[in-house]
Amino acid sequence: MRKFISILAVILFFISCNDEVEIPAGNDAGDGIKVRMVITIPFSTGYSKTKAGIGQPIHESLISEVQVLVFEDRKYRxxxxxxxxxSNTEQTTFTALLNASPLPVELLILANTDEAVISNEPSSGDSKNVVKKKINRQFDNLVSNFPMYGEYEFPAGLSSTEKQEITGIKMxxxxxxxxxxxxxxxxxxLxxxxxxxxxxxLQVIPDEAGSVKVTTPSVPDESTANVNSRMFSVAEEDGNEFSAQLYLPEASSPAESDRVSNATCVVVGGYYNGSDKMSYYRMDFDPDNKENSFGQILRNHKYIFNVKKVSAPGWDNPDDAANNRSAHIMVEVQQWDDNTIDMSFDGEHHFGVSSREIVLNNKAGSNAAIDVFTDLTDYTLQWADANGLPIGSEEQSLSDDYFTVEKNPDGSRLIVTALQDNMSGDAGPVRRFVITAHRxxxxxxxxxxxxVAANTVINLLTFNAGLGNLGTNLVASVSPDGRAGGIRGILDNxxxxxxDGNVICGGYNLIRSNTNNNRLTDALFAAFDVVYVHYMGNAxxxxxxxxxxxxxxxxxxxRVLIASYDATDVSKYLIDELLGGNSDIKYLTANNGEFAVAPSSVDNSYFTSTGPFTSGSYTPVSPGFSFRNYDAYHGEILLNTESAKGITPILTGKAGGIVLGVDYSRRIVYIGDxxxxxxxxGTGxxxxxxxxxxxxxxxxxASKLIANLFAWITDVVLYGE
Structure with a gap:
């Protein structure tokens, strides 16, 4: 059977490589700007402890159909x-005929989804969020090529002078x-x-669109958890290994009381202790509920159920096993997203790293991290020569005249730190080291x-009305408004x-402009990298x-926009423009206490622990830290609302909403106070x-958190990310 599947996959592969079939476009066809696009296929791991030479499963990477959904100014057109x-196993190229447009253009690129797109045709004017929810497809145990999704943007619009090949589109x-x-x-x-x-x-486009990885599942509203797969057979010659055959859509974690009856689970059948009678055992996703995600499944992730021990016979049939708690089987569940490189697994251990190259800036003390995904915490480090051959002894940390390499206590991260300033351009020091883990x-x-960022000055605009303007720090320096003195000091220092600062740049030019209701010009904004629309009346x-x-x-x-929503009578039009209205914001007019740091997550850790003002010579923000609430007025974007989607909370208020948050994809900082x-x-x-x-x-x-916020803003301005 495996041989048949492999042959069929290869046949489909060669069909896809010569695909010239066109499907009529919806609404408007492109008028002739021919753009060639190159898709990077997600990495797919092949591994085996008992068999050598298992390569990447080709059926996971085939692309035979592509549909490009075109948005202009954030509306579907x-x-x-x-x-x-x-198409091949590493990349797919295709051509799209697009319309010219002076407006910002975004492309949502869908692969192997023609039927789903045509059956759920978006309407002109739909927002991205509406389109994401529309394009769903029935889960059919994936007998066809896998649906995939990617994005590309033309922020300044699309013209006939646009380059004819776009590369690096990740799916x-x-x-x-x-x-x-x-x-x-x-x-x-087994x-x-x-x-x-x-x-x-399944929902083809994730709610976290724009990211190369997801952290929460996107499940269509009409979906029901009622699909059971067929029982896949595992032959004795497969050596107790089952891989690259079972694929599942995303699933959310059920309520604790419903875990037994409602959670998506996997049942294995096998022969215990030499018996000739088949026994069945249930296995759950994240059974330890480490991330409060029992039963959760994420797209583009691989889940390895590593059976460590079977202690007794199981259930007599798979249905009984699926409808009762897991018993008599000890399983380690390992998961990683397929953007992790160098992930290896041999049935006993796993090891992977997030990067094989570290680039540090010129300043002594600059550092960067490599995330390590492994159960082998005693892996070793060893310097290597120019040819990559190990030299010296294997150690738990490394140090020489130029760099140090240190492991976290649990081995989950390597921190590389520069020991000297480099003023010689790109010809600075280069060192190599080898990580040895198991085999x-x-x-x-x-x-x-x-x-070169050391000479790049960042221009920031505020206004002379209302509260919170930063003044100017040029030749004719103007003091900031009293409520912005803390930020002004951080940026001026x-x-x-x-x-030579902790964040390398040419510094901040702070400019204050007059306001002119509905008469501010494009030329004014164009001169700035950051615009802060602070506490100003709607007039x-x-x-x-x-x-x-x-x-x-x-x-x-x-470019980065900082938007205030401090009270009902300020920034109404800006918030309407950015969020589609103010209805999801709660405005408070009584001082109800301090603003708590949002629960720690990968998305907000930069501001509290990994950013330049909470790492290195600095310490992380205390988990119990709360920011002072100065007066009676502030606003909170309520969580779990349409407005809060895409915004990562940093500080939250007593109403449970976002007081300080960042929308990474749109490059907007939201400040509710x-x-x-x-x-x-102030008060308290x-x-x-x-x-x-x-x-x-x-x-x-408090100063660490705000400094990290502007460090992130600086990175966006200097590096566009």
């Missing part, structure tokens, strides 16, 4: 098919893979694998380059932001101003719960 498709598979390895259970022979209660439909050896290269910053600053933001990927930049004590102020000086000294958790 038309779709075109990809033509002249050429996510819309499903997950499940493998079972039972090589450690010597008293058990014979079958079956999934229960998979979702009946794997991985070569990592470390480079230190002189950063060259030890924080400067050529000062109108709807036309809001549209202009939004267009400015979308035109280039290295202008007084976060205030250095005065202490030396620890506010920025407590105007000189920019980073001496407490």
């Amino acid at each position: 038309y779709r075109v098919p990809g033509i002249s498709i050429n 996510l598979r819309s499903i997950a893979r499940v493998d079972v390895i039972a090589t450690e259970a010597m008293n058990f022979r 014979a079958g694998v079956k999934a229960y209660r998979a979702n009946s439909s 794997w050896k991985i070569l990592v290269t470390v480079r230190q380059k002189y950063s 060259r030890n924080n932001f400067g050529p 000062y910053f109108g709807n036309e101003d809001a549209k202009k600053v939004h267009d400015w933001l979308k035109a280039k990927k290295n 202008t007084d976060l930049g205030n250095s005065l004590s 102020g202490t030396s620890d719960n506010r920025i407590n000086n105007t000189t920019g000294e980073i001496n407490n958790d």
